[in-house]
Amino acid sequence: MKRTWLPWLLSALFALAFGIVLVLLLSQRGGSANEIGGVTQDHSGRRVVAWIDPMYSQGPPHLYESNHPGVAPDCGMKLVPQYAEEATTTHATSTIDGYANVSVAPQRQQLIGVKLATAELRDLSRNIRTTGRVTADERRVAQVRTKFEGFIETLYVNFTGQPVRRGDPLLAVYSPDLLATQNELLLAERNHSDLGRTLADAARARLRLWDMSAADIARVVRTGQATRDVVLRSPVSGVVTTKNAVAGARVMPSDTLYEVTDLSHVWVLADVYQSELQAVRVGTPAQIIVGGQTLPGRVTFIGPVVAAQTRTATVRIELENAAGLLKPDMYADVMLQQPAGSSVAIPDSAVMNTGTRSLVFIARGDGTFEPRQVTTGAKGDGFYAIRSGVRPGERVVVDANFLVDSESRLKSALSRF
Known part of the structure; x- marks a missing residue:
C-alpha cells in the first residue's frame, strides 16, 4: 500500500521541474511571441530586422549585428534596432570630396543631441550702431591771404565765429607796391598813345593779380585818385573759424589771415569696426542722433586704412545743416542701416x-544626413543668408553637427579601403 503512491509523487516532481526549466528558457529568449522571423521586436510598432552596433554606420570594426537585444562586443554599447525601411533604403554618394552621407538612428540622434532647423525666407536687414564726430566739409573751407606785402589798416571782421557772406569786406591792407601800381595806371591813362594804353593794361592786370576788384580799379580810374589801401573780401559765405589778422600787423603772402567755413553742409566721421566693415557700402543710409533729434544722411566715403590701435575704419556721412544744429567737434550717435531684403536663411x-x-548637413527625412557646400551672404540676428546650396523648406542640423561631420568624414575615409 505504501509503494502505490511513490510513482505518482515522482511523476509530479518531474513535471514541476520541467515547467520551471521551460519558463526560464522562455524568459531568456525575451518571449518568442514578440518575434518576427526570429528577430526580437520592440514596442515602436515598426518592424525590426536586426539589432546592430550603434556605431554601425562608421564601418569596421562596428559591424556586429544580432537577432536579439544585447551588447556590442567591440565597444560595450547596447545594440539598437534597425528597422525595415532603414535597411532597404539606399543612399546616394555625397558630392563633397572627403565626406559621405551618414545615417544616424533616431535613438542615437536623441542621444548625441542632434537638433534641426528649417531654411526659410527671412529679412536680414540690420543696424550698426557706433559714434561719430562732426567736422567741417573740407571742400567748403576757404583761406584768405594777400598776394603782396603790406600792413593791416582796418579790420571789418573782428572775432572768430562771426558769420559773413560772399563779398563782405574782411580787412583793409596798405601796400606801398599796390599804391605805386595805381599811380602807374593813372599816368598811363593820361597818355593816349599806343604805349600809354599798353602800360595801362599791364597796370590793370597787375592790380587784378593782387586781388584788387574790378570795381575798385574802375573807381581809381574814374576819380583819378589812388586808394591808400585795398579791401580783401570773403570768397564764400560761412563762419570765420580762424582769425590771425591783427590791426597794424605786417602781412606776408604766406600768412593765413582768415579761414571761412561754410557749415550749411557738414561731415560726420564714424568709427566702424573691421568685423562690421563688410556690411557698409557707399550709399548706405544712416541716421545721426544729436540732442534728441534724428537727422538723415548717407555714407559717401569709407576710409582705406584701419587704425592699428582701435581696429576701426573711418566712415564719412554727409548731412545738410542749414539750421546750424551740427557744430564741428560735436559727438553724435550713428546708426548705419543695412537693407538686405528677403533671402534664404539658416x-x-x-x-x-x-x-x-x-x-x-541636410536632413533627408530617413535618418540620413547629406553634407552640402553652401555660399553664405550677409549675417544678422544669428542667421546667415544663403546664396546657394540650400532651398527653402529644407532642414539643416544646427546642434551636434560636429559629431555628424566627424562621422561623415570617417565613413568617407573607410570607404576607400
Missing part, C-alpha cells in the same frame, strides 16, 4: 567653416 550654428569652404 541659423549661423548650422554653417561649418573649414577655412576653404562652408558646409551644412
Whole structure:
C-alpha cells in the first residue's frame, strides 16, 4: 500500500521541474511571441530586422549585428534596432570630396543631441550702431591771404565765429607796391598813345593779380585818385573759424589771415569696426542722433586704412545743416542701416567653416544626413543668408553637427579601403 503512491509523487516532481526549466528558457529568449522571423521586436510598432552596433554606420570594426537585444562586443554599447525601411533604403554618394552621407538612428540622434532647423525666407536687414564726430566739409573751407606785402589798416571782421557772406569786406591792407601800381595806371591813362594804353593794361592786370576788384580799379580810374589801401573780401559765405589778422600787423603772402567755413553742409566721421566693415557700402543710409533729434544722411566715403590701435575704419556721412544744429567737434550717435531684403536663411550654428569652404548637413527625412557646400551672404540676428546650396523648406542640423561631420568624414575615409 505504501509503494502505490511513490510513482505518482515522482511523476509530479518531474513535471514541476520541467515547467520551471521551460519558463526560464522562455524568459531568456525575451518571449518568442514578440518575434518576427526570429528577430526580437520592440514596442515602436515598426518592424525590426536586426539589432546592430550603434556605431554601425562608421564601418569596421562596428559591424556586429544580432537577432536579439544585447551588447556590442567591440565597444560595450547596447545594440539598437534597425528597422525595415532603414535597411532597404539606399543612399546616394555625397558630392563633397572627403565626406559621405551618414545615417544616424533616431535613438542615437536623441542621444548625441542632434537638433534641426528649417531654411526659410527671412529679412536680414540690420543696424550698426557706433559714434561719430562732426567736422567741417573740407571742400567748403576757404583761406584768405594777400598776394603782396603790406600792413593791416582796418579790420571789418573782428572775432572768430562771426558769420559773413560772399563779398563782405574782411580787412583793409596798405601796400606801398599796390599804391605805386595805381599811380602807374593813372599816368598811363593820361597818355593816349599806343604805349600809354599798353602800360595801362599791364597796370590793370597787375592790380587784378593782387586781388584788387574790378570795381575798385574802375573807381581809381574814374576819380583819378589812388586808394591808400585795398579791401580783401570773403570768397564764400560761412563762419570765420580762424582769425590771425591783427590791426597794424605786417602781412606776408604766406600768412593765413582768415579761414571761412561754410557749415550749411557738414561731415560726420564714424568709427566702424573691421568685423562690421563688410556690411557698409557707399550709399548706405544712416541716421545721426544729436540732442534728441534724428537727422538723415548717407555714407559717401569709407576710409582705406584701419587704425592699428582701435581696429576701426573711418566712415564719412554727409548731412545738410542749414539750421546750424551740427557744430564741428560735436559727438553724435550713428546708426548705419543695412537693407538686405528677403533671402534664404539658416541659423549661423548650422554653417561649418573649414577655412576653404562652408558646409551644412541636410536632413533627408530617413535618418540620413547629406553634407552640402553652401555660399553664405550677409549675417544678422544669428542667421546667415544663403546664396546657394540650400532651398527653402529644407532642414539643416544646427546642434551636434560636429559629431555628424566627424562621422561623415570617417565613413568617407573607410570607404576607400
